[in-house]
Amino acid sequence: MDTPNPPLVSIAALQKRYGQGAVVLDGINLDVNKEEFVSLIGPSGCGKSTLLKLIASLSPVTSGTLTVDGMSPKNAREEMAFIFQEATLLPWRTVTRNIELPLEVSKVAAAKRSEICARMRHLVGLDHVPEHYPRQLSGGMKMRVSIARALSVSPKILLLDEPFGALDEMTRDRLNEELLAIRAQQKFTAFFVTHSVAEAVFLSSRIIVLAPNPGRIAHDFTVPFPYPRTAETRESPEFQRCVAEVSRILRSVSPAHP
Amino acid sequence: MRKYVNWLLPALAGILILAAWTGVKEVFGIRNFVLPSPLRILQAAIKERAVLLAAAEITITGAALGFVAAALIGFLASMVMSLSASFRLSLYPYILVLQMTPIMIFAPVLVIWMGPGLPTVTVITFLICFFPIVANTTQGLISVDKNMVDLFRMINADRVQEVLLLRVPHALPYFLTGLRIAGSIAMIGGITGDLFAGNTSGNAGGIGYMVLVYDGQLKIPELWAAGFTACLCGFVFVTVVLGLNWWLLRKWHDSIVKSDV
Ligand SMILES: Nc1ncnc2c1ncn2[C@@H]1O[C@H](COP(=O)(O)OP(=O)(O)OP(=O)(O)O)[C@@H](O)[C@H]1O
Ligand SMILES: [Mg+2]
Numbered sequence: 119m120d121t122p123n124p125p126l127v128s129i130a131a132l133q134k135r136y137g138q139g140a141v142v143l144d145g146i147n148l149d150v151n152k153e154e155f156v157s158l159i160g161p162s163g164c165g166k167s168t169l170l171k172l173i174a175s176l177s178p179v180t181s182g183t184l185t186v187d188g189m190s191p192k193n194a195r196e197e198m199a200f201i202f203q204e205a206t207l208l209p210w211r212t213v214t215r216n217i218e219l220p221l222e223v224s225k226v227a228a229a230k231r232s233e234i235c236a237r238m239r240h241l242v243g244l245d246h247v248p249e250h251y252p253r254q255l256s257g258g259m260k261m262r263v264s265i266a267r268a269l270s271v272s273p274k275i276l277l278l279d280e281p282f283g284a285l286d287e288m289t290r291d292r293l294n295e296e297l298l299a300i301r302a303q304q305k306f307t308a309f310f311v312t313h314s315v316a317e318a319v320f321l322s323s324r325i326i327v328l329a330p331n332p333g334r335i336a337h338d339f340t341v342p343f344p345y346p347r348t349a350e351t352r353e354s355p356e357f358q359r360c361v362a363e364v365s366r367i368l369r370s371v372s373p374a375h376p
Numbered sequence: 377m378r379k380y381v382n383w384l385l386p387a388l389a390g391i392l393i394l395a396a397w398t399g400v401k402e403v404f405g406i407r408n409f410v411l412p413s414p415l416r417i418l419q420a421a422i423k424e425r426a427v428l429l430a431a432a433e434i435t436i437t438g439a440a441l442g443f444v445a446a447a448l449i450g451f452l453a454s455m456v457m458s459l460s461a462s463f464r465l466s467l468y469p470y471i472l473v474l475q476m477t478p479i480m481i482f483a484p485v486l487v488i489w490m491g492p493g494l495p496t497v498t499v500i501t502f503l504i505c506f507f508p509i510v511a512n513t514t515q516g517l518i519s520v521d522k523n524m525v526d527l528f529r530m531i532n533a534d535r536v537q538e539v540l541l542l543r544v545p546h547a548l549p550y551f552l553t554g555l556r557i558a559g560s561i562a563m564i565g566g567i568t569g570d571l572f573a574g575n576t577s578g579n580a581g582g583i584g585y586m587v588l589v590y591d592g593q594l595k596i597p598e599l600w601a602a603g604f605t606a607c608l609c610g611f612v613f614v615t616v617v618l619g620l621n622w623w624l625l626r627k628w629h630d631s632i633v634k635s636d637v
Contacts, residue, residue: 176530196532198530200526200527202526204523206524208524208542208545209628210545210548210627210628211628219541222541223528223531223533223537223541251628252628253633271531
Protein backbone atom coordinates (compact mmCIF):
# COMPACT_ATOMS: atom_id res chain seq x y z
CA MET A 119 0.00 0.00 0.00
CA ASP A 120 1.34 3.41 -0.93
CA THR A 121 0.72 6.12 1.60
CA PRO A 122 1.73 9.70 0.83
CA ASN A 123 3.82 9.90 3.98
CA PRO A 124 5.06 6.51 5.07
CA PRO A 125 6.56 6.45 8.56
CA LEU A 126 10.31 6.94 8.67
CA VAL A 127 10.77 4.16 11.20
CA SER A 128 8.29 1.34 11.31
CA ILE A 129 8.36 -1.38 13.94
CA ALA A 130 5.85 -4.23 13.98
CA ALA A 131 5.45 -7.24 16.30
CA LEU A 132 9.07 -6.93 17.24
CA GLN A 133 10.66 -9.32 19.69
CA LYS A 134 14.21 -9.32 20.98
CA ARG A 135 16.22 -11.72 23.05
CA TYR A 136 19.97 -11.89 23.39
CA GLY A 137 21.06 -15.40 22.42
CA GLN A 138 18.97 -17.89 24.34
CA GLY A 139 18.34 -15.43 27.17
CA ALA A 140 15.05 -14.05 28.42
CA VAL A 141 12.83 -12.01 26.12
CA VAL A 142 13.99 -8.40 26.46
CA LEU A 143 11.48 -6.71 24.19
CA ASP A 144 8.14 -8.17 23.13
CA GLY A 145 5.27 -7.13 20.87
CA ILE A 146 6.69 -3.73 20.04
CA ASN A 147 4.63 -1.82 17.47
CA LEU A 148 5.74 1.70 16.75
CA ASP A 149 5.58 4.04 13.77
CA VAL A 150 7.62 7.19 13.90
CA ASN A 151 7.28 9.92 11.32
CA LYS A 152 9.83 12.27 9.88
CA GLU A 153 10.94 15.00 12.27
CA GLU A 154 9.29 13.56 15.34
CA PHE A 155 11.32 13.80 18.53
CA VAL A 156 10.63 10.59 20.42
CA SER A 157 11.84 9.98 23.95
CA LEU A 158 11.99 6.50 25.39
CA ILE A 159 11.67 6.24 29.14
CA GLY A 160 11.11 3.35 31.47
CA PRO A 161 12.62 1.55 34.45
CA SER A 162 16.21 0.41 34.25
CA GLY A 163 16.62 -2.80 32.26
CA CYS A 164 13.34 -2.50 30.36
CA GLY A 165 15.15 -2.48 27.01
CA LYS A 166 15.50 1.17 26.00
CA SER A 167 19.11 0.88 24.90
CA THR A 168 18.28 -2.41 23.23
CA LEU A 169 15.57 -0.77 21.15
CA LEU A 170 18.02 1.93 19.98
CA LYS A 171 20.58 -0.73 19.12
CA LEU A 172 18.01 -2.62 17.05
CA ILE A 173 17.15 0.51 15.09
CA ALA A 174 20.86 1.16 14.56
CA SER A 175 21.35 -2.47 13.58
CA LEU A 176 24.06 -2.83 16.18
CA SER A 177 22.17 -5.94 17.34
CA PRO A 178 19.93 -8.25 15.32
CA VAL A 179 16.15 -8.39 15.64
CA THR A 180 14.89 -11.76 16.92
CA SER A 181 11.50 -11.66 15.22
CA GLY A 182 9.08 -9.15 13.77
CA THR A 183 9.86 -6.35 11.36
CA LEU A 184 11.80 -3.16 11.66
CA THR A 185 12.31 -0.84 8.71
CA VAL A 186 14.11 2.47 8.55
CA ASP A 187 13.23 4.73 5.66
CA GLY A 188 11.83 1.69 3.86
CA MET A 189 15.09 -0.24 4.23
CA SER A 190 16.54 -2.78 6.57
CA PRO A 191 18.28 -0.98 9.46
CA LYS A 192 21.63 -2.21 8.21
CA ASN A 193 21.14 -0.61 4.80
CA ALA A 194 19.85 2.57 6.37
CA ARG A 195 22.88 3.01 8.60
CA GLU A 196 24.24 5.85 6.53
CA GLU A 197 21.15 7.87 7.40
CA MET A 198 21.65 7.40 11.13
CA ALA A 199 24.03 8.60 13.79
CA PHE A 200 24.39 7.30 17.34
CA ILE A 201 25.30 9.36 20.38
CA PHE A 202 26.39 7.28 23.36
CA GLN A 203 26.20 8.09 27.04
CA GLU A 204 29.95 8.54 27.17
CA ALA A 205 31.24 10.93 24.56
CA THR A 206 33.31 8.08 22.98
CA LEU A 207 35.91 10.50 21.62
CA LEU A 208 39.25 9.23 20.39
CA PRO A 209 41.70 10.60 22.98
CA TRP A 210 44.53 10.83 20.44
CA ARG A 211 42.56 13.11 18.15
CA THR A 212 41.88 16.81 18.55
CA VAL A 213 38.36 18.22 18.64
CA THR A 214 38.55 18.94 14.92
CA ARG A 215 39.87 15.53 14.00
CA ASN A 216 37.26 13.83 16.17
CA ILE A 217 34.44 15.69 14.46
CA GLU A 218 35.91 14.77 11.08
CA LEU A 219 36.18 11.06 11.83
CA PRO A 220 32.96 9.86 10.11
CA LEU A 221 33.73 12.00 7.06
CA GLU A 222 37.26 10.64 6.93
CA VAL A 223 35.96 7.09 7.13
CA SER A 224 33.55 7.69 4.25
CA LYS A 225 36.43 9.24 2.28
CA VAL A 226 35.06 12.77 1.94
CA ALA A 227 37.70 15.06 0.39
CA ALA A 228 39.83 16.97 2.89
CA ALA A 229 38.66 20.43 1.87
CA LYS A 230 35.00 19.50 2.12
CA ARG A 231 35.70 17.75 5.39
CA SER A 232 37.19 20.75 7.09
CA GLU A 233 34.43 22.98 5.78
CA ILE A 234 31.72 20.74 7.26
CA CYS A 235 33.71 20.31 10.43
CA ALA A 236 34.08 24.06 10.91
CA ARG A 237 30.34 24.47 10.50
CA MET A 238 29.56 21.73 13.03
CA ARG A 239 32.08 23.07 15.50
CA HIS A 240 30.42 26.43 15.27
CA LEU A 241 26.98 24.89 15.65
CA VAL A 242 27.87 23.32 18.99
CA GLY A 243 29.81 26.36 20.17
CA LEU A 244 33.33 24.93 20.14
CA ASP A 245 34.97 27.45 17.83
CA HIS A 246 37.50 28.37 20.49
CA VAL A 247 39.02 24.90 21.06
CA PRO A 248 39.65 23.33 17.62
CA GLU A 249 43.05 21.89 18.53
CA HIS A 250 42.25 20.73 22.05
CA TYR A 251 42.51 17.08 22.99
CA PRO A 252 39.57 15.39 24.76
CA ARG A 253 41.40 15.31 28.09
CA GLN A 254 41.45 19.11 28.02
CA LEU A 255 37.66 19.37 27.74
CA SER A 256 34.89 19.39 30.34
CA GLY A 257 32.19 16.72 30.25
CA GLY A 258 29.77 19.11 28.58
CA MET A 259 32.30 20.10 25.92
CA LYS A 260 33.09 16.46 25.19
CA MET A 261 29.40 15.79 24.65
CA ARG A 262 29.24 18.78 22.29
CA VAL A 263 32.06 17.26 20.24
CA SER A 264 30.17 13.99 20.18
CA ILE A 265 27.04 15.79 18.92
CA ALA A 266 29.02 17.67 16.28
CA ARG A 267 30.59 14.42 15.12
CA ALA A 268 27.18 12.76 14.83
CA LEU A 269 25.71 15.71 12.92
CA SER A 270 28.66 15.97 10.52
CA VAL A 271 27.14 13.27 8.32
CA SER A 272 23.77 15.10 8.20
CA PRO A 273 21.85 12.11 9.57
CA LYS A 274 18.13 11.79 8.98
CA ILE A 275 17.84 9.96 12.27
CA LEU A 276 19.70 10.69 15.46
CA LEU A 277 19.79 7.99 18.14
CA LEU A 278 20.77 9.24 21.57
CA ASP A 279 21.26 6.91 24.56
CA GLU A 280 21.22 8.99 27.75
CA PRO A 281 23.66 11.46 26.24
CA PHE A 282 23.42 13.96 29.08
CA GLY A 283 23.01 11.49 31.94
CA ALA A 284 26.46 12.15 33.36
CA LEU A 285 26.24 15.94 33.27
CA ASP A 286 25.16 18.39 35.96
CA GLU A 287 21.66 19.81 35.69
CA MET A 288 22.63 23.24 34.44
CA THR A 289 24.83 21.91 31.65
CA ARG A 290 22.16 19.40 30.78
CA ASP A 291 19.48 22.11 30.48
CA ARG A 292 21.77 24.23 28.32
CA LEU A 293 22.55 21.30 26.02
CA ASN A 294 18.84 20.43 25.80
CA GLU A 295 18.08 23.94 24.58
CA GLU A 296 20.98 23.82 22.12
CA LEU A 297 19.91 20.44 20.83
CA LEU A 298 16.44 21.80 20.01
CA ALA A 299 17.94 24.86 18.35
CA ILE A 300 20.14 22.62 16.21
CA ARG A 301 17.20 20.42 15.36
CA ALA A 302 15.27 23.47 14.14
CA GLN A 303 18.03 23.90 11.54
CA GLN A 304 19.00 20.31 10.77
CA LYS A 305 15.54 18.73 10.87
CA PHE A 306 16.58 15.30 12.04
CA THR A 307 14.25 12.76 13.60
CA ALA A 308 15.35 11.82 17.10
CA PHE A 309 15.12 8.80 19.36
CA PHE A 310 16.21 9.88 22.79
CA VAL A 311 16.65 7.59 25.78
CA THR A 312 16.60 9.27 29.18
CA HIS A 313 15.78 8.70 32.82
CA SER A 314 14.72 12.28 33.32
CA VAL A 315 11.03 12.94 32.78
CA ALA A 316 11.58 16.72 32.67
CA GLU A 317 14.19 16.30 29.97
CA ALA A 318 11.90 14.03 27.96
CA VAL A 319 9.00 16.46 28.20
CA PHE A 320 11.15 19.44 27.31
CA LEU A 321 12.68 17.85 24.22
CA SER A 322 10.06 15.55 22.79
CA SER A 323 7.05 15.73 20.61
CA ARG A 324 6.23 12.23 21.78
CA ILE A 325 7.15 10.11 24.78
CA ILE A 326 7.10 6.32 24.72
CA VAL A 327 6.92 4.76 28.18
CA LEU A 328 8.26 1.21 28.31
CA ALA A 329 7.23 -1.33 30.94
CA PRO A 330 9.69 -4.06 31.97
CA ASN A 331 9.76 -7.87 31.92
CA PRO A 332 9.49 -8.19 29.05
CA GLY A 333 9.99 -4.70 27.68
CA ARG A 334 6.83 -3.46 25.99
CA ILE A 335 5.18 -0.16 25.18
CA ALA A 336 2.94 0.86 28.07
CA HIS A 337 2.04 4.38 26.99
CA ASP A 338 2.40 6.54 23.93
CA PHE A 339 2.21 10.11 25.09
CA THR A 340 2.01 13.19 22.86
CA VAL A 341 3.56 16.33 24.31
CA PRO A 342 1.02 19.05 23.63
CA PHE A 343 3.03 22.24 23.38
CA PRO A 344 4.75 23.53 20.24
CA TYR A 345 8.34 24.29 19.30
CA PRO A 346 10.38 26.42 19.63
CA ARG A 347 10.80 25.74 23.33
CA THR A 348 13.05 27.82 25.51
CA ALA A 349 14.23 27.94 29.11
CA GLU A 350 10.94 29.67 30.00
CA THR A 351 9.00 26.66 28.74
CA ARG A 352 10.19 24.79 31.81
CA GLU A 353 8.52 27.31 34.10
CA SER A 354 5.08 27.16 32.56
CA PRO A 355 2.37 25.41 34.60
CA GLU A 356 1.50 23.41 31.50
CA PHE A 357 5.02 21.97 31.44
CA GLN A 358 4.87 21.11 35.12
CA ARG A 359 1.54 19.38 34.63
CA CYS A 360 2.96 17.36 31.79
CA VAL A 361 5.96 16.30 33.84
CA ALA A 362 3.68 15.28 36.70
CA GLU A 363 1.53 13.20 34.41
CA VAL A 364 4.39 11.36 32.71
CA SER A 365 5.98 10.76 36.11
CA ARG A 366 2.76 9.19 37.29
CA ILE A 367 2.66 6.90 34.25
CA LEU A 368 6.29 5.98 34.79
CA ARG A 369 5.65 5.12 38.43
CA SER A 370 2.71 2.97 37.46
CA VAL A 371 4.87 0.77 35.21
CA SER A 372 7.84 0.60 37.57
CA PRO A 373 8.14 -2.54 39.66
CA ALA A 374 6.90 -1.77 43.19
CA HIS A 375 9.56 -1.54 45.84
CA PRO A 376 9.10 -4.10 48.57
CA MET B 377 62.74 23.43 43.41
CA ARG B 378 61.20 20.09 42.50
CA LYS B 379 63.78 19.65 39.76
CA TYR B 380 66.57 20.20 42.29
CA VAL B 381 65.18 17.57 44.63
CA ASN B 382 64.89 15.12 41.75
CA TRP B 383 68.65 15.33 41.20
CA LEU B 384 69.83 16.09 44.69
CA LEU B 385 68.26 13.18 46.52
CA PRO B 386 69.65 10.40 44.30
CA ALA B 387 73.05 12.17 44.24
CA LEU B 388 73.15 12.33 48.04
CA ALA B 389 72.09 8.70 48.32
CA GLY B 390 74.82 7.79 45.84
CA ILE B 391 77.49 9.56 47.91
CA LEU B 392 76.27 7.80 51.05
CA ILE B 393 76.43 4.43 49.35
CA LEU B 394 79.98 5.08 48.09
CA ALA B 395 81.05 6.29 51.54
CA ALA B 396 79.56 3.21 53.22
CA TRP B 397 81.22 0.98 50.62
CA THR B 398 84.65 2.55 51.22
CA GLY B 399 84.10 2.61 54.99
CA VAL B 400 83.11 -1.06 55.23
CA LYS B 401 86.09 -2.04 53.10
CA GLU B 402 88.53 -0.09 55.30
CA VAL B 403 87.07 -1.06 58.67
CA PHE B 404 86.91 -4.78 57.92
CA GLY B 405 90.04 -4.77 55.77
CA ILE B 406 88.30 -6.48 52.87
CA ARG B 407 90.76 -7.37 50.12
CA ASN B 408 90.53 -5.96 46.61
CA PHE B 409 89.91 -9.44 45.33
CA VAL B 410 86.65 -9.66 47.25
CA LEU B 411 85.51 -6.06 47.03
CA PRO B 412 87.53 -3.43 45.20
CA SER B 413 87.11 0.18 46.27
CA PRO B 414 85.04 2.46 44.06
CA LEU B 415 88.16 4.46 43.23
CA ARG B 416 89.99 1.33 42.15
CA ILE B 417 87.09 0.39 39.86
CA LEU B 418 87.07 3.86 38.35
CA GLN B 419 90.82 3.60 37.70
CA ALA B 420 90.32 0.21 36.06
CA ALA B 421 87.51 1.62 33.92
CA ILE B 422 89.71 4.48 32.75
CA LYS B 423 92.63 2.19 32.04
CA GLU B 424 90.47 -0.23 30.09
CA ARG B 425 88.22 2.37 28.49
CA ALA B 426 89.12 1.53 24.91
CA VAL B 427 88.43 -2.15 25.45
CA LEU B 428 85.24 -1.52 27.40
CA LEU B 429 83.92 0.99 24.89
CA ALA B 430 84.50 -1.42 22.03
CA ALA B 431 82.86 -4.19 24.07
CA ALA B 432 79.89 -1.95 24.85
CA GLU B 433 79.48 -1.18 21.18
CA ILE B 434 79.41 -4.87 20.29
CA THR B 435 76.90 -5.70 23.02
CA ILE B 436 74.66 -2.73 22.35
CA THR B 437 74.59 -3.52 18.64
CA GLY B 438 73.34 -7.05 19.30
CA ALA B 439 70.89 -5.87 21.95
CA ALA B 440 69.55 -3.06 19.78
CA LEU B 441 69.12 -5.22 16.68
CA GLY B 442 67.32 -7.91 18.67
CA PHE B 443 65.18 -5.31 20.36
CA VAL B 444 64.15 -3.62 17.11
CA ALA B 445 63.42 -6.99 15.51
CA ALA B 446 61.29 -7.94 18.50
CA ALA B 447 59.43 -4.63 18.25
CA LEU B 448 58.66 -5.05 14.54
CA ILE B 449 57.88 -8.75 14.51
CA GLY B 450 56.13 -8.52 17.88
CA PHE B 451 53.86 -5.81 16.54
CA LEU B 452 53.01 -7.80 13.43
CA ALA B 453 52.40 -10.96 15.46
CA SER B 454 50.06 -8.99 17.72
CA MET B 455 48.12 -7.73 14.72
CA VAL B 456 47.67 -11.28 13.50
CA MET B 457 46.61 -12.48 16.96
CA SER B 458 44.14 -9.61 17.35
CA LEU B 459 42.36 -10.61 14.15
CA SER B 460 40.65 -13.62 15.63
CA ALA B 461 40.25 -15.44 18.90
CA SER B 462 41.13 -18.71 17.15
CA PHE B 463 44.52 -17.33 16.14
CA ARG B 464 45.14 -16.22 19.71
CA LEU B 465 44.04 -19.54 21.09
CA SER B 466 46.28 -21.52 18.76
CA LEU B 467 49.40 -19.32 18.87
CA TYR B 468 49.56 -18.10 22.44
CA PRO B 469 50.67 -21.38 24.06
CA TYR B 470 53.69 -21.51 21.77
CA ILE B 471 54.64 -17.93 22.43
CA LEU B 472 54.45 -18.86 26.09
CA VAL B 473 56.72 -21.86 25.46
CA LEU B 474 59.29 -19.49 23.97
CA GLN B 475 59.01 -17.29 27.04
CA MET B 476 59.12 -20.10 29.61
CA THR B 477 62.16 -21.88 28.18
CA PRO B 478 65.23 -20.27 29.78
CA ILE B 479 67.38 -18.42 27.29
CA MET B 480 70.43 -20.37 28.53
CA ILE B 481 68.89 -23.42 26.90
CA PHE B 482 68.18 -21.71 23.60
CA ALA B 483 71.57 -20.04 23.35
CA PRO B 484 73.77 -23.13 22.77
CA VAL B 485 71.20 -24.59 20.39
CA LEU B 486 71.23 -21.39 18.38
CA VAL B 487 75.02 -21.46 18.24
CA ILE B 488 74.85 -24.99 16.84
CA TRP B 489 72.39 -23.80 14.20
CA MET B 490 73.82 -20.44 13.31
CA GLY B 491 77.36 -20.41 14.60
CA PRO B 492 78.62 -17.60 16.82
CA GLY B 493 78.29 -14.00 15.70
CA LEU B 494 76.06 -10.97 15.63
CA PRO B 495 73.06 -12.70 14.00
CA THR B 496 72.96 -15.23 16.81
CA VAL B 497 73.27 -12.55 19.51
CA THR B 498 70.45 -10.69 17.77
CA VAL B 499 68.20 -13.75 17.82
CA ILE B 500 68.95 -14.38 21.49
CA THR B 501 67.97 -10.81 22.37
CA PHE B 502 64.95 -11.08 20.12
CA LEU B 503 63.76 -14.16 22.00
CA ILE B 504 63.74 -12.48 25.38
CA CYS B 505 62.26 -9.18 24.12
CA PHE B 506 59.51 -10.71 22.02
CA PHE B 507 57.09 -11.84 24.71
CA PRO B 508 56.52 -8.62 26.67
CA ILE B 509 55.91 -6.78 23.41
CA VAL B 510 53.46 -9.32 22.01
CA ALA B 511 51.60 -9.80 25.28
CA ASN B 512 51.08 -6.07 25.84
CA THR B 513 50.33 -5.09 22.26
CA THR B 514 47.80 -7.86 21.76
CA GLN B 515 46.08 -6.82 24.96
CA GLY B 516 45.88 -3.25 23.66
CA LEU B 517 44.52 -4.26 20.28
CA ILE B 518 41.69 -6.33 21.70
CA SER B 519 40.74 -4.25 24.73
CA VAL B 520 38.98 -1.49 22.81
CA ASP B 521 35.81 -0.17 24.45
CA LYS B 522 32.64 -1.80 23.07
CA ASN B 523 31.02 1.58 22.49
CA MET B 524 33.98 2.66 20.36
CA VAL B 525 33.58 -0.44 18.22
CA ASP B 526 29.85 0.32 17.90
CA LEU B 527 30.71 3.88 16.92
CA PHE B 528 32.94 2.59 14.12
CA ARG B 529 30.17 0.27 12.95
CA MET B 530 27.72 3.17 12.94
CA ILE B 531 29.96 5.24 10.69
CA ASN B 532 30.31 2.23 8.37
CA ALA B 533 34.02 1.83 8.91
CA ASP B 534 35.46 -1.28 7.27
CA ARG B 535 37.73 -3.70 9.10
CA VAL B 536 40.93 -2.04 7.93
CA GLN B 537 39.74 1.39 9.04
CA GLU B 538 38.71 -0.01 12.40
CA VAL B 539 42.18 -1.46 12.88
CA LEU B 540 44.12 1.55 11.65
CA LEU B 541 42.03 4.37 13.09
CA LEU B 542 40.90 2.73 16.32
CA ARG B 543 42.75 -0.38 17.41
CA VAL B 544 46.32 0.55 16.54
CA PRO B 545 46.30 4.01 18.17
CA HIS B 546 44.51 2.54 21.18
CA ALA B 547 47.20 -0.14 21.44
CA LEU B 548 50.08 2.31 21.15
CA PRO B 549 50.51 2.91 24.90
CA TYR B 550 50.35 -0.85 25.47
CA PHE B 551 52.96 -1.41 22.77
CA LEU B 552 55.18 1.19 24.41
CA THR B 553 54.78 -0.50 27.78
CA GLY B 554 55.96 -3.69 26.09
CA LEU B 555 58.92 -1.77 24.65
CA ARG B 556 59.82 -0.39 28.08
CA ILE B 557 59.91 -3.85 29.61
CA ALA B 558 61.77 -5.26 26.61
CA GLY B 559 64.19 -2.33 26.71
CA SER B 560 65.10 -3.04 30.31
CA ILE B 561 65.95 -6.68 29.55
CA ALA B 562 67.47 -6.25 26.09
CA MET B 563 70.95 -5.83 27.60
CA ILE B 564 70.55 -9.18 29.33
CA GLY B 565 69.94 -10.63 25.89
CA GLY B 566 73.01 -8.87 24.51
CA ILE B 567 75.25 -10.07 27.32
CA THR B 568 73.90 -13.61 27.29
CA GLY B 569 74.50 -13.49 23.56
CA ASP B 570 78.14 -12.43 24.12
CA LEU B 571 78.67 -15.21 26.62
CA PHE B 572 77.35 -17.98 24.41
CA ALA B 573 77.64 -16.72 20.89
CA GLY B 574 79.91 -13.70 20.93
CA ASN B 575 82.22 -13.30 17.98
CA THR B 576 85.60 -13.05 19.63
CA SER B 577 88.87 -12.23 18.01
CA GLY B 578 91.98 -11.96 20.18
CA ASN B 579 90.94 -10.67 23.57
CA ALA B 580 88.06 -8.51 22.33
CA GLY B 581 84.35 -9.21 22.38
CA GLY B 582 81.16 -7.92 23.90
CA ILE B 583 80.80 -7.05 27.57
CA GLY B 584 79.72 -10.56 28.44
CA TYR B 585 82.87 -11.91 26.87
CA MET B 586 85.06 -9.34 28.65
CA VAL B 587 83.56 -10.46 31.97
CA LEU B 588 84.81 -13.97 31.21
CA VAL B 589 88.25 -12.70 30.20
CA TYR B 590 88.74 -10.48 33.26
CA ASP B 591 87.51 -13.24 35.52
CA GLY B 592 90.01 -15.66 34.00
CA GLN B 593 92.85 -13.17 34.48
CA LEU B 594 91.71 -12.33 38.03
CA LYS B 595 91.40 -8.70 37.03
CA ILE B 596 88.66 -8.11 39.60
CA PRO B 597 88.35 -4.28 39.50
CA GLU B 598 88.20 -4.55 35.71
CA LEU B 599 85.45 -7.13 36.11
CA TRP B 600 83.47 -4.68 38.21
CA ALA B 601 84.13 -1.93 35.68
CA ALA B 602 82.68 -4.18 32.97
CA GLY B 603 79.62 -4.72 35.17
CA PHE B 604 79.09 -1.00 35.56
CA THR B 605 79.54 -0.50 31.83
CA ALA B 606 76.73 -2.99 31.20
CA CYS B 607 74.58 -1.16 33.72
CA LEU B 608 75.27 2.16 31.99
CA CYS B 609 74.36 0.68 28.62
CA GLY B 610 71.09 -0.53 30.10
CA PHE B 611 70.31 2.99 31.27
CA VAL B 612 71.07 4.42 27.84
CA PHE B 613 68.75 1.85 26.33
CA VAL B 614 65.88 2.52 28.69
CA THR B 615 66.34 6.27 28.33
CA VAL B 616 65.96 6.04 24.57
CA VAL B 617 62.78 3.97 24.94
CA LEU B 618 61.36 6.33 27.57
CA GLY B 619 62.11 9.25 25.29
CA LEU B 620 60.25 7.59 22.45
CA ASN B 621 57.36 6.83 24.80
CA TRP B 622 57.20 10.44 25.92
CA TRP B 623 57.39 11.81 22.42
CA LEU B 624 54.62 9.62 21.02
CA LEU B 625 52.18 10.10 23.89
CA ARG B 626 53.02 13.63 25.00
CA LYS B 627 49.90 15.25 23.62
CA TRP B 628 47.10 13.02 24.69
CA HIS B 629 47.95 10.25 27.10
CA ASP B 630 47.25 10.56 30.82
CA SER B 631 50.44 8.72 31.74
CA ILE B 632 52.45 11.62 30.30
CA VAL B 633 50.14 14.57 30.86
CA LYS B 634 49.81 14.05 34.58
CA SER B 635 49.61 17.44 36.17
CA ASP B 636 46.90 19.79 35.00
CA VAL B 637 48.85 22.99 34.79
N1 LIG C 1 24.61 -7.52 25.03
C1 LIG C 1 23.71 -8.10 25.84
N2 LIG C 1 23.72 -9.43 26.04
C2 LIG C 1 22.80 -10.02 26.83
N3 LIG C 1 21.84 -9.36 27.50
C3 LIG C 1 21.78 -8.02 27.36
C4 LIG C 1 22.72 -7.32 26.53
N4 LIG C 1 22.41 -6.02 26.58
C5 LIG C 1 21.36 -5.90 27.40
N5 LIG C 1 20.96 -7.10 27.88
C6 LIG C 1 19.82 -7.34 28.76
O1 LIG C 1 18.68 -6.79 28.17
C7 LIG C 1 17.87 -6.14 29.12
C8 LIG C 1 17.62 -4.72 28.69
O2 LIG C 1 18.85 -4.01 28.68
P1 LIG C 1 18.94 -2.52 28.17
O3 LIG C 1 20.36 -2.12 28.29
O4 LIG C 1 18.30 -2.40 26.86
O5 LIG C 1 18.07 -1.77 29.26
P2 LIG C 1 17.85 -0.22 29.48
O6 LIG C 1 16.39 0.02 29.46
O7 LIG C 1 18.66 0.56 28.52
O8 LIG C 1 18.39 -0.03 30.94
P3 LIG C 1 19.11 1.25 31.59
O9 LIG C 1 18.03 2.24 31.81
O10 LIG C 1 19.64 0.74 32.88
O11 LIG C 1 20.15 1.70 30.64
C9 LIG C 1 18.60 -6.27 30.45
O12 LIG C 1 17.99 -7.30 31.18
C10 LIG C 1 19.98 -6.65 30.08
O13 LIG C 1 20.52 -7.50 31.04
MG1 LIG D 1 20.41 1.82 28.69
